Amino acid sequence: MKILKFGGTSVGSAKNINKVIKIIANTSKASNIAVVVSAVGGITDKLLNLADKAIQKDTSYKSDFEVIKDIHFKIIDKLITNDSYNIVTEVISDRFNQLERLLDGIYLINELSPKTTDKLLSFGELLSSYIISEAMKCKGLDVQLKNSQDVIITNAKHTNASVNFNKTNTNIKAFFKSNKKPIALFPGFISKSEDGDITTLGRGGSDYTAAILASALDAKELQIWTDVSGMYTTNPSIVKQALPIKEISYLEAVELSHFGAKVLYPPTVQPVLDKNIPIWIKNTLAPDEYGTLITKECKNTSGRPVKGISNINNIALLTLQGNGMVGIPGFSKRLFETLAQEKINIVLITQASSEHSICIAISENDAEKAKTVIDETFENEISLNKIDPIIIEKELSIIAVVGDNMKSHQGLSGKMFSSLGKNNVNIRAIAQGASERNISAVISNNDVKKALNTLHERFFEVETKQVNLFITGVGNVGERLVEQINQQTEYVKENLHINLRVIGLSNSRTMIFEEDGINLLNWKEQLRKGQKASITGFFNESKALNKRNSVFVDVTANEAVADSYPSYLEESIAVVACNKIACSNDFDNYSELKRLSRKYNAPFLFETNVGAGLPIIDTLNHLITSGDKVHSIQAVLSGSLNFVFNNYNDSNTFYAVVKQAQEEGYTEPDPRIDLSGVDVARKILILARESGTKLNLEDIKNEAFLTDTALNSSSIDHFFETLKQEESHYKKLYLDAKAKNCRLKYVAEFSKGKAKVGLQEIPEGHPFYNLEGKDNIVMYFTERYPVQPMIVKGAGAGADVTASGLFADIIRIANN
Numbered sequence: 093m094k095i096l097k098f099g100g101t102s103v104g105s106a107k108n109i110n111k112v113i114k115i116i117a118n119t120s121k122a123s124n125i126a127v128v129v130s131a132v133g134g135i136t137d138k139l140l141n142l143a144d145k146a147i148q149k150d151t152s153y154k155s156d157f158e159v160i161k162d163i164h165f166k167i168i169d170k171l172i173t174n175d176s177y178n179i180v181t182e183v184i185s186d187r188f189n190q191l192e193r194l195l196d197g198i199y200l201i202n203e204l205s206p207k208t209t210d211k212l213l214s215f216g217e218l219l220s221s222y223i224i225s226e227a228m229k230c231k232g233l234d235v236q237l238k239n240s241q242d243v244i245i246t247n248a249k250h251t252n253a254s255v256n257f258n259k260t261n262t263n264i265k266a267f268f269k270s271n272k273k274p275i276a277l278f279p280g281f282i283s284k285s286e287d288g289d290i291t292t293l294g295r296g297g298s299d300y301t302a303a304i305l306a307s308a309l310d311a312k313e314l315q316i317w318t319d320v321s322g323m324y325t326t327n328p329s330i331v332k333q334a335l336p337i338k339e340i341s342y343l344e345a346v347e348l349s350h351f352g353a354k355v356l357y358p359p360t361v362q363p364v365l366d367k368n369i370p371i372w373i374k375n376t377l378a379p380d381e382y383g384t385l386i387t388k389e390c391k392n393t394s395g396r397p398v399k400g401i402s403n404i405n406n407i408a409l410l411t412l413q414g415n416g417m418v419g420i421p422g423f424s425k426r427l428f429e430t431l432a433q434e435k436i437n438i439v440l441i442t443q444a445s446s447e448h449s450i451c452i453a454i455s456e457n458d459a460e461k462a463k464t465v466i467d468e469t470f471e472n473e474i475s476l477n478k479i480d481p482i483i484i485e486k487e488l489s490i491i492a493v494v495g496d497n498m499k500s501h502q503g504l505s506g507k508m509f510s511s512l513g514k515n516n517v518n519i520r521a522i523a524q525g526a527s528e529r530n531i532s533a534v535i536s537n538n539d540v541k542k543a544l545n546t547l548h549e550r551f552f553e554v555e556t557k558q559v560n561l562f563i564t565g566v567g568n569v570g571e572r573l574v575e576q577i578n579q580q581t582e583y584v585k586e587n588l589h590i591n592l593r594v595i596g597l598s599n600s601r602t603m604i605f606e607e608d609g610i611n612l613l614n615w616k617e618q619l620r621k622g623q624k625a626s627i628t629g630f631f632n633e634s635k636a637l638n639k640r641n642s643v644f645v646d647v648t649a650n651e652a653v654a655d656s657y658p659s660y661l662e663e664s665i666a667v668v669a670c671n672k673i674a675c676s677n678d679f680d681n682y683s684e685l686k687r688l689s690r691k692y693n694a695p696f697l698f699e700t701n702v703g704a705g706l707p708i709i710d711t712l713n714h715l716i717t718s719g720d721k722v723h724s725i726q727a728v729l730s731g732s733l734n735f736v737f738n739n740y741n742d743s744n745t746f747y748a749v750v751k752q753a754q755e756e757g758y759t760e761p762d763p764r765i766d767l768s769g770v771d772v773a774r775k776i777l778i779l780a781r782e783s784g785t786k787l788n789l790e791d792i793k794n795e796a797f798l799t800d801t802a803l804n805s806s807s808i809d810h811f812f813e814t815l816k817q818e819e820s821h822y823k824k825l826y827l828d829a830k831a832k833n834c835r836l837k838y839v840a841e842f843s844k845g846k847a848k849v850g851l852q853e854i855p856e857g858h859p860f861y862n863l864e865g866k867d868n869i870v871m872y873f874t875e876r877y878p879v880q881p882m883i884v885k886g887a888g889a890g891a892d893v894t895a896s897g898l899f900a901d902i903i904r905i906a907n908n
Contacts (some may be wrong), residue, residue, distance in 0.1 A: 093268075094119060095311045097128040097280065097302035101319040102376035103220055104133025106170035113228055115317065115379050120233070120274050123312070126305050128240075128280040129224055130298040131216025132167065135160060139212055146199040153195060161188050164219055171227035180226045184219060191215045206250035210282075210292045214241075217279035217298070225277045236273040240301055241290065243267055244283035252294035253283055255304060257363075264308040278305065296357030307363035313370045316356070321375040322384030323348060323355050326401040330541050331548045332608075338382055339390040340399055345371075347494040347530050348402045355384075397501040398551040401544060402492050404439060408459035409485040409520055409534055412466065413449035416478025424450060430469045436462050440490055440532055442523045451521045453534055459484050488520060489540045492532040493547060505531050511550040514693050515640045516664030517543045538638060546640040556589045559906045560639040562596035562665075564603075564630055565647035566619070568757050569670060572895035573647060578612035580899070590906040595642075596634055598625045605633050627652050635663050643905055645898060646671045649760060661688040661696060668901040669698040670894060675781070676701075676774035679788050682781060695908055697901040702729060702775040703868045703888045705897035711884050712782050715874060722783040724843035724873045726881075729775040731866035731889025732759040732766040733838040737826075738865060740836075746822035747815035758866050758889045764811050768803060769794045769838065772849045776840035779870075780847050787847065795850025797825060797838075829853040835861055859883065866890060 096119060098112050112129075119125055130136075138160050145153035164184060172180050194212060198204055204212075218239075225237040243263040246253035268276070280298025283291045293300045299316060306314040320328070321336050323345065328334040340348075342365050349356040355373055364371060371386040417423050424443070427450060431438060440453035454462055463482045473479045498504050505524065508531060512519060521534040535543055549558060561577070563570060577592055584590045593609035602622035604610060610618065623629075627650075634644065642665040646653050654674040657667050667689075669675070675682055675698050689696035702708045715722070728734055735758045740749045750767065753759045759766045766772075773792045780787045796803060799818050805811035815822070829836045834853035837860045841848055854860045863869055868888025871881035887893045 093309050093311045094123055094125045094313055094315060095128070095302050095306040095309070096125055096315045096317060097130075097298060098317045098376060099130030099133075099280065099298045101133045102317050103129055103131075103224065106167045108376060109167065109171060109224060109227060111376055111379070112224070112317070113231055113233070115376065116228065116275060117231070117233055119315075124274045124276075126268075126276045126278065126302075126309070126311075127235075128278045128298055128302040128305065129217070129221050130280045132163060132220045135163070135216040135220070136213060139216060140209075142195055143198055143204050143209070143212055146195050147202055147204055149199065149202070151199075153199070157192060157195060164188075164223065168223060171223065172230055174230050176226055176230065180223070183222060187215065187219060187222075207289060210250045211290045213292055214282045214290050217281050221277060221279035228275070228277070233275060234273050235275040235277050236271055237277045238267060238271075240278045240280070240282050241284040243278075244293075244301065244304060246283045246285055246291045246293070248285045248287060248289065248291070250289075250291055253285065253291035255283070255293070255300075256286065257304075259286075260304060261308040264305060268309060293360075296360035299357060300360035300363075303361045303363040306369050307367050310367065311364075311369055313372055314361075314364050315372045315374055317374050317376045318355060319375065319377055320355065320373075321378055321381040322373040323386075323400065325399075325552050326544050326548050327403065331544050333545075333548060333553055335552060336382070337384050337400060339385045339387065341390050341496050342386060342388055343529060344399045344494055344496055345384075345386045347492065348400045356386075396551065397495050397497045397504060398493050399495040399497075401547050401551070402494065403540055403544060404490045405537055405540065406456040407439065407453050407488045407490050407534065408456045408462075409451055409453050409488055410459070410462055410466070411449055411451050411483040411485075412470070412479065413483070414473070414477075414479030415448065416473055416476070417450075418448055426469055427452070427466065430465050431462060434458075434461060434465050440521065440523045440534065442521050453488070453490060453521065456486055456488075459486060485520065487537045488534050489537050490532055490534055491540065491543050491547070492530050493551070494530050496529055498529060498531070507550060508547060509533075511546050512543055514664065515542055515546050515642075516692060516694075517546065542638045542640050549640065556585060556591050557641065557906055558591045558593065559641045559643060559902065560593050560595045560637075561643050561645060561902065562630070562634045563594060563645040563647065564596075564598040564627075564653060565650075565670070566597055566599050567647070568891045569894045569898070570599075570647035572891045573645070573898050574612060574615060576895050576899050581612075584903070588903065588906070590903065592902070592906075595637060595639060596630065597622075598630050601625055603630055603633075605637065607637060627656055631656055631659050634660070634665065641906070642666065643668060643902055645902065647898065649673070649765075657685055657696070658688055661685065661692050661694045664692045664694045666695040666905045667697070668898055668905070669696070670700045670898055672698075672701045672771070672774045672778070674698075675778045676789055679781070679786055695905045697904060698778070699901050700894050700897035701778050703870065703884070703886075703897075704731065704890065705893035705895075705900065706868060706870075706884055706886050706888055707900075708868070708870050708884050709778070709782055711882065712779060712872065715872060715876075715882065716783065720874045720876045722842075722872060722874050723878065725776070725779055725783070725841065725870065726873075727776065727779070727840045727868070727870040728837050728860055728863055729840050729868055729870070729888065730766055730772045730838055731868055731887065732763075733772070734863055734868070735866040735889065736767075737836040737838070738863075740822070740826055742826075745816070745819050747812060747819065750815060751812065757891045762808055764802075764805065764808070767798055769796055769849050772838060772840050773847075776842055776847045776849060780842045783842075785842075785845055787845070791847070793846075793848035793850075795848065797851040825851065837863065 142153045228235045245256045245259040280301040285291050323337045324334040326334045346358040349358050368388045374383040436458045438452050443450045466482045517539045519533045523532045596605045603625040604618050604622035644660045644665050645668045647670045651673050654671050699709050735753050736749050754763050802814040834855050837854045839852045866889040869885040871883050873881045
């Protein structure tokens with residue numbers, strides 16, 4: 093004997109009921125079966141709403157009643173196509189007449205007792221079971237409809253009755269002994285008291301009916317058919333990567349269900365647990381899918397210690413604390429007794445070993461009531477300042493990591509909490525049983541989605557880490573970065589197990605966001621149609637989306653954007669900066685960013701600040717980390733200036749070369765930043781700071797080669813005009829160096845805590861002499877490299893190499 097239960101959307105429409113009948117027909121070919129059905133999907137709630145309106149003298153209950161009636165008759169019209177149609181409609185009409193009279197009575201007396209509630213709700217299952225049984229007969233199935241009220245006997249506790257198993261089991265066995273038909277159909281949820289009154293079995297009542305039948309008959313298995321393919325590793329509506337669980341133990345299933353997994357309601361399946369009857373969770377809409385098999389013990393074929401992650405929302409955390417609790421027995425007993433008397437369910441408990449405080453989690457709906465009764469219970473202790481009035485924190489949720497095999501794996505709680513901490517998920521309370529089957533944490537409601545995705549990635553998606561990017565500044569370099577991300581996404585995913593998604597994009601005019609990732613094939617068109625951009629707005633949206641493994645990428649030269657870095661870091665959003673302003677600003681500001689990065693475990697990387705894509709800062713950091721000490725640094729750090737002086741000669745003009753450098757993207761949009769030496773000064777400042785020296789920009793000696801007119805030009809156009817007018821000045825610099833068989837290079841130097849930048853005549857044979865094109869070179873003289881320096885050399889300017897440097901920083905963070 094097999095027991096099949098169908099509920100919810102499985103019986104929510106004629107189309108789905110036909111699928112149910114097909115499943116029943118196929119299953120009944122192999123053995124006799126008992127089938128339990130719930131009310132048509134959504135009808136139970138609709139009946140309660142009718143009653144509420146009737147009590148409130150809202151006559152619209154009559155029109156709502158007609159809607160419910162219409163739902164059932166439309167199902168009949170599609171399912172019953174033989175001669176029994178008239179009989180079926182007559183029976184259903186009669187039952188709706190009874191229901192209407194009951195509602196009218198509720199309206200008149202303005203009251204809905206628990207006893208009347210049970211009578212009202214019983215109509216849902218009685219209507220659906222009759223219609224489905226007749227539809228089965230219409231399709232040639234040999235079925236016996238049996239009213240569950242005739243076999244399931246309970247006490248008189250209406251709306252949540254307790255079953256008399258001795259009488260119920262006797263009735264069930266007697267019925268099946270006399271029943272000759274291969275299919276028996278029962279309405280779920282409903283029962284009858286020993287006095288003959290209609291009762292109901294409470295939440296999950298149809299599952300309970302099926303479990304009662306399975307236990308009484310020692311069934312081979314209980315199949316619960318729903319609209320999902322079994323239990324999942326977490327909520328698939330929140331975590332798209334959620335996986336179906338093929339096998340799970342009873343205890344694991346109970347734990348997950350207690351903490352929010354809606355597939356199973358633990359108390360209702362207790363009868364089959366007691367007899368070790370397997371439970372199959374199957375999908376009516378996809379009957380061929382495996383589903384989930386729940387047994388007493390199951391083999392851990394996946395090798396993962398964690399079986400699933402679940403959550404409960406709308407939780408309140410109540411804290412009872414005070415010095416007067418320490419060492420005094422009885423506080424816990426009084427607290428729990430007070431809540432039990434008010435029928436307030438405790439979901440989670442945690443107590444400090446100092447006995448100074450007890451935290452309990454309850455439904456948010458019960459919070460104010462709980463505070464009132466607890467404060468009353470401890471009124472004397474509160475008045476004597478032995479304990480504080482109860483503290484309530486609302487808008488919280490509980491997340492739980494569950495698995496039978498967790499107890500045999502070390503470090504799981506560390507992995508759980510470190511993963512949450514890295515993503516700025518603040519934990520308010522923690523609970524773990526001695527069985528180690530469940531680790532629970534209380535967090536903010538707003539963090540649930542991020543927490544579930546983070547933990548699921550940590551425990552179930554070890555091969556791929558999702559990184560969410562928010563990029564501001566999509567000009568020349570930013571555009572190339574987006575192109576590189578689009579081009580390399582599959583490669584990075586396949587080879588590095590990193591899934592890059594661009595969630596936000598912004599330029600100076602508009603910005604766009606897409607929670608599941610922007611389509612990078614047409615991002616420019618989307619951005620043109622985006623909302624108005626603002627620095628604050630971009631941050632607020634990035635924060636509101638609350639994505640795990642978030643990275644903010646600044647590809648601007650905007651000081652206001654740089655000023656926003658602390659806000660991102662404080663939200664544990666990593667920062668990748670092409671913008672040099674933050675790291676070359678006041679030293680205290682630079683130090684604060686470093687501190688925030690450490691405090692909130694949010695990487696702050698700025699490799700492209702010096703040398704575009706060259707690993708100049710990374711190399712310096714490795715030297716320092718390994719214990720080396722920097723004595724001096726000599727460098728050509730401006731690919732722009734190197735390009736200019738490598739291309740400037742007898743046959744062209746300084747203006748023409750600078751203009752070419754600007755047009756080809758080798759300079760900032762304002763070339764004065766490069767040619768004034770300020771950009772190089774910022775770069776050597778950053779290297780000096782990274783080597784451990786406290787230095788500010790004004791401490792760096794800048795030996796400018798530009799004329800005063802050029803340095804004080806009022807605009808970019810004016811600047812270019814000065815270059816034309818003062819060509820003789822720049823030509824003289826070139827010719828003087830040429831006469832000495834030297835080349836002009838703009839050199840940055842750092843030694844003994846001091847730094848300077850300026851144009852130098854480099855003689856033949858010097859490492860800087862043959863530096864071509866837009867190349868940069870850095871020479872680190874250290875304790876380990878005192879004579880022959882550590883040299884980093886290569887292209888130090890250009891949109892593509894700068895974008896690749898940003899890309900490399902993003903990958904560094906992803907691998908962190």
